[in-house]
Amino acid sequence: MNISDCPRLDDSAAYVLHAMDDSEAEAYRYHVSDCELCASKVTELEFVAGALLSGVPQMPAPPDLRARVMSVVRSEAELLQAAGAGADQPEKPRRASRFGWLSLRPLPAAALATLALALGLGAGSLLSGDDDPTARTVAARVNMATAPNAKAEMRMASGAAQLVVAGMPAPAAGRIYQVWLDHGDDPPQPTDALFSTNREGKATVQVPGDLKDVAAVLVTSEPEGGSKAPTSQPVITARV
Amino acid sequence: MRKDTSPAPAELRDLADEDLMPLVRRGEAAAFEVVYERHSGAAFSLAYRMCGTRAAAEDAVQEAFLSMWRSGARYDSARGSVRTWMLGIVHNRTIDGLRRSVVHERRRASDEGIEERFEARERTEVEVARLDEVQEIRDALQTLPPEQCRVIELAYYGGFTQTEIATMLETPIGTVKGRMRLGLEKMRAQLGGLREVMP
Numbered sequence: 001m002n003i004s005d006c007p008r009l010d011d012s013a014a015y016v017l018h019a020m021d022d023s024e025a026e027a028y029r030y031h032v033s034d035c036e037l038c039a040s041k042v043t044e045l046e047f048v049a050g051a052l053l054s055g056v057p058q059m060p061a062p063p064d065l066r067a068r069v070m071s072v073v074r075s076e077a078e079l080l081q082a083a084g085a086g087a088d089q090p091e092k093p094r095r096a097s098r099f100g101w102l103s104l105r106p107l108p109a110a111a112l113a114t115l116a117l118a119l120g121l122g123a124g125s126l127l128s129g130d131d132d133p134t135a136r137t138v139a140a141r142v143n144m145a146t147a148p149n150a151k152a153e154m155r156m157a158s159g160a161a162q163l164v165v166a167g168m169p170a171p172a173a174g175r176i177y178q179v180w181l182d183h184g185d186d187p188p189q190p191t192d193a194l195f196s197t198n199r200e201g202k203a204t205v206q207v208p209g210d211l212k213d214v215a216a217v218l219v220t221s222e223p224e225g226g227s228k229a230p231t232s233q234p235v236i237t238a239r240v
Numbered sequence: 241m242r243k244d245t246s247p248a249p250a251e252l253r254d255l256a257d258e259d260l261m262p263l264v265r266r267g268e269a270a271a272f273e274v275v276y277e278r279h280s281g282a283a284f285s286l287a288y289r290m291c292g293t294r295a296a297a298e299d300a301v302q303e304a305f306l307s308m309w310r311s312g313a314r315y316d317s318a319r320g321s322v323r324t325w326m327l328g329i330v331h332n333r334t335i336d337g338l339r340r341s342v343v344h345e346r347r348r349a350s351d352e353g354i355e356e357r358f359e360a361r362e363r364t365e366v367e368v369a370r371l372d373e374v375q376e377i378r379d380a381l382q383t384l385p386p387e388q389c390r391v392i393e394l395a396y397y398g399g400f401t402q403t404e405i406a407t408m409l410e411t412p413i414g415t416v417k418g419r420m421r422l423g424l425e426k427m428r429a430q431l432g433g434l435r436e437v438m439p
Contacts, residue, residue, distance in 0.1 A: 013420035018335055019395035019402040045424045050320065051431055052396055053286060053327035055377030061284035065298050069305050070273055076309070077269035199298045 005037065012041040016049040068170050068196055071224060075176045075194045078225035140217075140238035144168065150201065154217060154238040161207040163217060163238065168201045171221050177235070178226045180218040181209055187229060188218055194226050214240050247271075257322035261315050272309055279323050280305070283330045290334045290397050300337060304330040331396075338399035380430040388423030391416050 008031055014020050015028050032038045135157035142150045142165075150167040163179065171177055177195050180188035189209075197203040207217055219236035220227075252260065252274045263271035283304060287297035308329055315325055381389055394400045394408070402420070406413040 010414070010417035010421045013424045014395070014402045014417055016424070017392065017395040017420060018331070019400065019405065019420065021401050021403070024401075041421075044428060045421075048424045048427045048431065049396070050324045050328075051377045051427070052381070052392075053324060053331055054282060054374050055381055056285050056289040056374075056397070057378075058281060058285045058371060058374055059288065061280035061301060062294070062298060065284070065302060066276060066280065069276060069302055070269070072306060073272055073309050074269045077267050080267040198302065199295050 006035055008035070008038060009041055012038055012045055016042060016045045064170075065199075067173055068199075071171065071173070071176060072194075072196050074224045075226070079192065079194075138238060138240070140236050142168070142236055143233070144235050147201070152219075152236045152238065154207070154240075156211070156240075159211070161211055161217065161240075163203075163205040163207055163219070163236070165197065165203050165205075165219075165236065166201055168197050168203070168235075170197050170201075174224055175221050176224050176226065177203075177219050178222040178230075179205060179207055180220065180230060180234075181207075181211070181214045182216040182218050183213055184215040190226065190228055192226065194222075211240055216240060249274075258317050261317075261322060264309065265315075275308075275322065275326075276305060279326050282323065282327060286327055286330050287334050290331070290338065290399060296337070300334045301330060304333045307333070335399040377431065380427045383430075384423045384426055388419045388426070391419045392423050395420065 008028065011020075011028050011031075015025060015032075018025075020028060028038075032042055135155070137153050137155045140152035140154055140163070142152050144150050147167055147169055150165065150169075152163060152165040152168070155162045155164060177197075179191045179193035179195075181191060182188045191208045193205055193208050195203050195205045211217075217236075217238040217240060218230070218234040220230045220232045220234050222231055247255070247263070247270075249270055252263075252271055255271075255274070257275060257278065260271045260275055264275060280301065283301045284297055287300040287304075288294065291297045291300060304326070308326055315322065319325070381392065384392070390409070391405055394405050395402065400408070402413055402416050405411075406416045409416070
């Protein structure tokens with residue numbers, strides 16, 4: 001077959017350069033599955049696209065970025081370790097879940113779900129409260145001398161709650177923010193919701209557990225991996 | 241099953257990326273930190289080239305590395321190096337972020353003089369070799385006819401779609417596609433000896 005035999009051969013470059021929108025890329029992917037010429041060209045050009053990933057002026061990553069990334073990584077690793085040897089075994093086959101991402105790593109699903117939502121990386125609204133008449137947002141009190149402009153609020157809908165913070169510095173090295181449930185009389189109940197904030201001081205955290213009988217949701221700064229009892233005063237208090 | 245002992249940090253640094261990934265998959269934070277040390281500079285450089293601001297680049301790299309940490313099981317050594325896999329994640333995440341942005345006009349960092357604005361530190365032999373390859377790739381791009389170089393940069397580092405590029409340049413989309421393909425084919429010929437970007 002002559003190279004000019006496929007009128008879509010030029011699309012191969014736009015495809016490997018990610019210059020197609022989603023629908024175009026999907027249509028071309030379907031075409032490639034049935035066109036040897038295009039498949040061959042895509043393979044050939046993917047090598048160049050891979051090289052271009054490195055073809056930029058090189059500079060070191062900021063040191064504080066490493067601290068932020070590793071703080072979260074160490075916390076998750078400790079959770080995995082705490083979950084025991086069985087936690088790093090592949091899960092048994094099960095029915096496909098619409099939450100397929102839960103099986104990406106062998107972390108305990110609940111812990112992973114919480115941590116995955118706790119990164120403040122622009123995941124967008126996790127609660128869809130638009131149609132829920134019980135949906136409400138309450139302002140939370142932030143007590144951080146180093147961040148007088150920090151703000152937090154808790155969004156509740158359909159029995160779930162989400163804590164949204166802004167203007168809050170990342171925890172100090174070796175520390176992590178932990179969410180607690182305060183039932184009033186008893187010591188606060190620990191949760192596995194651990195989080196850091198991004199460079200803009202933002203984070204979105206899914207509050208785990210049932211908020212029934214919970215008087216307030218608290219956030220404290222704790223050693224990486226979290227604590228069983230608070231070791232510092234709350235930096236955020238959200239009255240339920 | 242988890243091993244009773246894990247390699248010491250010094251031993252981890254002697255391991256190849258492909259040998260570190262099984263440890264990362266097992267949840268070894270120290271192994272992941274070595275991978276981060278090796279490739280965070282390249283990741284940040286790529287994100288900065290695409291975003292044009294340090295803050296946005298930092299967020300993109302943070303998101304990409306945490307995604308990599310959680311999805312280590314998806315790395316397939318048969319499909320390329322850890323570095324290329326990781327940079328691909330950074331690229332995809334950054335493009336997603338750029339295309340989500342309300343204001344589509346983005347400032348991109350100029351190539352000129354960027355290296356000089358950051359400290360020159362002592363480099364290892366591996367890093368020097370890597371920089372030589374980086375320069376080879378950049379040379380291959382820069383020696384393309386300007387119109388071909390432009391469309392490739394706008395697409396790959398700018399995150400623009402072919403339709404957007406055609407509009408920006410007031411050029412038929414077919415011409416844009418053709419320039420992209422011709423440009424990549426020329427680069428392919430120039431970089432023929434470079435089978436894999438990084439060791």
